[in-house]
Amino acid sequence: MTRRSLRGATAVVGVGETTYYRHGQAPEAEFVLCLKAIIAACRDAGLDPTDIDGFASYSNDRNDPPSLATALGCKELRFSNMQWGGGGGGGAGAMANAAAAITGGLADCVVVYRALAQGQFGRFGQGPQARTVNGDLALTVPYGQMSPAQWYAPKVMRFMHEHDIGQEALRAIAMASYHHAQSNPRAVMYGRPLTEEAYDASRWITEPFHLYDCCQENDGAAALILVSAERAKDLKQTPAYVLGAAIGAGYRVHSTPAGFATPDLASSHFKTLAPRLYEMAGVGPSDVDVVQCYENFTGGVLMALVEHGFFAPDEAMEFLKLENLLAPSGKLPLNTSGGNLAECYMHGLELQIEAVRQLRGEATSQVPDVNVSLAAAGPMVTPVSTILLGSEAVL
């Protein structure tokens, strides 16, 4: 029996994004942002937008594939996909779905996209304004627990308690993102460096998260184009091959906001994914050259790095020092574009793009000789997802 795998069958051949804005600052309609990111990714790939025959997104993106395909004049729509659940945890999942559709023969040229204009719609970080709440929300909102930071903080608090992890570990993760953003002109926080003193002096949002432990909210759009590996060879960019991907969560991981009831509370929920991911990709944690790890909150990154096998929980304080996390020469360069904290909260799709740029050698904080590039999406939600991209050398 043929081994079922995505390994080496597809590649990312184009990436694109709009200008990234502070939330509410986008001068154009969200749908226009979405179209412009897709067209930018097509240009990068040297493909005609009308050749796109598949669309994959996540987190209930408001820009649906039939509307996009119609607007772009796509010749045919073959794959219309939404990764269900998990919000930003679907970023790598949408990539995996696109790769699976191409590998399985459902479509030939799939765009993965995400567009956000929070000024035109609701913001993530605001509580419900309804007069009554029911279901799982009724169990948390009346206690003043009603935003992602508030829902996820107890998970991190418990993990830090169990493993005696101090605030310095979270600070190093935040500072790595801000450090890398200073080399990235696309970054919303470009020109706005963060110091240890500023982190320490910043206000609490909800313990253990300071202001700088929390992602931004932004407007913009991002897109990536995937095609078969065979076709990728004929296109103009260095292909970023999909080595492997995994989506999901462990046993009885409750959706937010009932996450407090999840048996393994102190988790980012990659424990069951990571072994599958590495097995499919045929590489291990020590082969990974650079990591993009979704920062909704730094504490989620802490747990996600542990669960992807980069260090043991009890090594966190030693490993999570700023110098280890920086390109070009840190042990594990992390969030090298500035990520959700400091490049843009494009719901983590900017991290997928950065994973590709690192493989191409086009990153603004480039790690030398990248062959294996990891991008994880959505710690602490369910489902989460991770993708491993690789150069031709590792195929």
Next chain:
Amino acid sequence: MSQGYLPPGLPIPVPERNGLSAPFWEGLKEERIRVQRNPATGVFQFPPQWIAYDTQSFELEWVDVAPRGRIFSWTRVWHPVHPALRDAGPYIVVVVELPQAGNVRMLGNLLGDPRQDVEIGAEVEAVFEHHPDADPPYTLLQWRLA
């Protein structure tokens, strides 16, 4: 008590239209903590659900459980995201596990000084915070150090 830990104006908890969690909310009004249990196995589960996760039976029973627990985790909220909490100052949310109900977990506020040190593992007891004048009336389960 009719005074809430948090200021008035937050959304009022109500059971779903289909009534799934009504026994829990009705129980709180009578100062009882009611949790679902699988009568065949004795396994407790919370939040309310239609089906027992261990046997896939739809025959779940509601049982009263001891109003005691211990703090499994917590957060102290400083940045409010609802207008009613704008001037509330910091407040503490605790995740409480109920050892006498299979370690199911519930949330609540930890009553007392909002700036107190919070200890994971500390024993807590239930406080029933009644809101008889709300429309509709409801009772919140809160916690204080035992």
